[in-house]
Amino acid sequence: GPVGRAALRAEIAAWNIDIRPDGAGLPPGQGSVTDGEALYAEACAACHGDFGEGLGRYPALSGGQGTLKADRPTKTVGSFWPHLSTLFDYTRRAMPAYQGQSLTDDQVYALTAYILNLNDLVPADFTLTRQNFTTIRLPNADGFRPDDRATAEDPLFRAPPCRQDCRTAPRITARASPDVTPDDAN
Amino acid sequence: GPVGRAALRAEIAAWNIDIRPDGAGLPPGQGSVTDGEALYAEACAACHGDFGEGLGRYPALSGGQGTLKADRPTKTVGSFWPHLSTLFDYTRRAMPAYQGQSLTDDQVYALTAYILNLNDLVPADFTLTRQNFTTIRLPNADGFRPDDRATAEDPLFRAPPCRQDCRTAPRITARASPDVTPDDAN
């Protein structure tokens, strides 16, 4: 017979977890900043810090607005992410870390609301719902552009390269720090 | 500098263990059938049998003369090997099994003499020496011919093969015996 079999509705529903920026895929549900705050303290703060500031090398979830041109930018939901849907989608599929798909949809709404609040994007009494979800616009929504390397850069790198007497004698301006390389490497 | 270094005389001597049918490579020394018999009993018989008949799946070193056209030939020094040098060379490099290069040259002469005697090729009072070595001719010395597949066989296999209606419907004439295949194979 033919290869493969029909996917059943219940099967598709079980795995169909992706959400798009236009809201496609959002499940029914809602969650408040207050509910999110409590859940966050319990399930998230140990890694991401009480205020989403990040602990150790665990990523920050808030702050960093206005740093994208700085020497060391802080890229967070508030400063860098273009779409709120990504926060819902990712939290639901992957957080708390290594406990995949363990949260209820209402919990994800609440955590999303709370992380928005940590980034000063919604007030403390805000409740996020499937209905108002797409009305939220993140600050860096316009900060992205499609890959334009082929036109913006590559023409600079298509000239046949120089092969003889190409430059003055070079000198060493920087050396790798032996301190950062693991010691058993050599 | 250049790659590699000169091989020293003592180094070449240490590794230069090969012997040719014309006697090139034979070391000074000698050994009698009698000496060989004693050594064989001690160092070889446990695997190859008291009379070189082979034990279990360890190879026979004697017998088999006249069996090369038989249903199940027995290929031994006496029945199959073309050159005596091979027996000296191999015993010295590889026997007793897994004790490489452990015998003295005189021991190898003696063992070679004894295996000749086991094959009724020299009398019991024979002593093999570097000098008389090349006078010994093994029974199957003329039993070999160079690879002639290219001329004798390949022309038969160079016709473009039949691809349609090539034969009558076949039937199965033999099946592999499940008993010989190790049981964890499937």
Add this chain to the structure above:
Amino acid sequence: LGAALVAGRAGAGTGEGTPDPKITELQPWTAGPGVGVEANPYGQPVRFEAGVVRRNVPWFSADTISAVNFTPLQALDGTLTPNGLCFERNHAGVAEIPPEDYRLMIHGLVERPLVFTLGDLMRFPRESHSYFLECAANTGMEWRGPQMNGVQFTHGMIHNVNYTGVRLRHVLQAAGVKPAARWLLAEGADAAAMSRSIPLEKALDDCMIAFRMNGEALRAEQGYPVRLVVPGWEGNVWIKWLRRLKLGDAPWAQREETSKYTDLLADGTAREMSFVMEAKSVITSPAPENPITHGRGPLVISGLAWSGRGRIASVDVTLDGGVNWRAARLDGAAGPKALQRFYLDIDWDGRPLMLQSRAVDQTGYVQPTKEALRKLRGLNSAYHMNGTQTWAVDRDGGVTNVELG
């Protein structure tokens, strides 16, 4: 063959000098047996090669579960990466999926949503191809100057594997792609449910659903039983433990294509969907882990080159930090989007070297300098650092990762 390799030597075979006891004394491996054929049903490297391993950098990540380790490029030759040494980048550790429990679902803008078992996938026509997989963050530490003193760490987020599998387009065709479909979401079965949006055009071009690597089953850390192969594109889109393919009319803006794997430029905007890995090369020996220990004379300089746009056309090597370049010898003809090994055989005079390699791909794109990339993008790009790499070789053969001015 260079004259240096065949020059006359004094005393050859003359018996002068002190004989080497490794030759004149019977060594244990010649005097006695080794282990038998039942000892290692699945063989391992010999113990003397115990240093040839993937290494991670503890300070790179918060833990080792969402983390990376690096291929020991310095210890490899040819182009294939052995399965045990292919770098790992996992987001929730290594998923272990019993093959009989594996399912792949195709749904969204298709005529017939389908579920496949592993056995089902193996009934489509199979092909094998070698492709490199490079993490977009490979060499990313070097955006701000030389950091890591080892080619394993500067360039080791790459591997080159021969995959056997089926063309993705055949599997998609079985489900019937609807005309409105433009994008594909690929998703993994790990606890991060790793997911990326891929343009349908690429999906229907050369992508594969692979179930074998270098001849045997995929390794767990590479997606067993099934991974997506997206030739020439950044490693993050090569979804492992592939469980779901959804067709849609727009991309999904997943976390790995917004928060991560976007390239922040100096003006504060970021490039998104920067999939293709541009031409790049690196010398793997000499390298910080491979100092020259033999002194002057014949020296093999060797490295790897690759391009996400196709084949490597040529590689030049400089010994003097870019003043003069000479053509390296390409070994064999690697396929498109696969690692190409190159060699330059020189006679080293013992003077310091400033080694660089520079790849040109079949489209004529020339691997740029790090400085050229920094001028265009700033220092915060994190990904897609394909600039030329400099190794400084000192008089005693030691090698350091440097930059030149």
Add this chain to the structure above:
Amino acid sequence: LGAALVAGRAGAGTGEGTPDPKITELQPWTAGPGVGVEANPYGQPVRFEAGVVRRNVPWFSADTISAVNFTPLQALDGTLTPNGLCFERNHAGVAEIPPEDYRLMIHGLVERPLVFTLGDLMRFPRESHSYFLECAANTGMEWRGPQMNGVQFTHGMIHNVNYTGVRLRHVLQAAGVKPAARWLLAEGADAAAMSRSIPLEKALDDCMIAFRMNGEALRAEQGYPVRLVVPGWEGNVWIKWLRRLKLGDAPWAQREETSKYTDLLADGTAREMSFVMEAKSVITSPAPENPITHGRGPLVISGLAWSGRGRIASVDVTLDGGVNWRAARLDGAAGPKALQRFYLDIDWDGRPLMLQSRAVDQTGYVQPTKEALRKLRGLNSAYHMNGTQTWAVDRDGGVTNVELG
């Protein structure tokens, strides 16, 4: 793409039937983490593939020290043999040589007897090539009819590896081959001091001194640190743990070229120095270890073909025991003297099959039947059995090694 692969299915996406709990229930690998990147510095196959191992046949040899094990061809795809699965044939077990203790000597009819360290050898120009290595005794059990019920045992004394090393001729040239030299003795450092005579013409043609296999260091059981590579010729001459090369004007009549590796013919004479491995092929799936478990419909028939004389030109497959043949699809273009993968994608109607494959090489040599070989050589030849192999597939998909009349 065959119609069978895309045929319509009732109920697609309609919600009929019992949902699969492997989809509707959260599985452990999706709910929780796996091991991190520090867990396996040198990776291993996933535990579900524990059956994919080299196997030996206890009754083949007196012990396991001078013995053979077999590559699990049935579990592999593509053409490369993973290093851990390359069959072993040792005569005194696996020699373990510390790389710093390794020496190679060249002497005899040369201008300059030389000693090389491993580091020395790595200073010659390097190349990488893929070649098959087949034991001359592969399939030898089948001279008298079908014996072993598994492709691992009938055809598993073969592997196909990408070697990196130096051309033997370059190393010989360094020593200066004297005009009178015609033959080369190659000798190993194991406790059998394995040795074979090789015509100088071959040595100066495509032989290699190899120190890498499939990218990494040679495995101990394949000759670490250095083996001889003799493309297209019987495996016994590919001396492992290579310690010595001697040039001479005549062959040495070593035990492995007189007592063994000579081909006894029906008239009681024997062929000697039968080096080249002639064209051969075998279907690896279906095979006794790979029954058809999916019933009727699309079936991938796959196998391997090779020739010691060069490339494979074509492979035909028969489903009916040789009445009619159709051309298999060659996957990619394998190099000369390397394994070539072939496929035939069919729509199985569920009826019994008598499967055979037949290779033709670039010289026009057509793989013969076993019967044709027996007519020419008798039954006592032991080596060089390259006849076509028959697998009988029964109605329920079971596969047996058979011969046809």
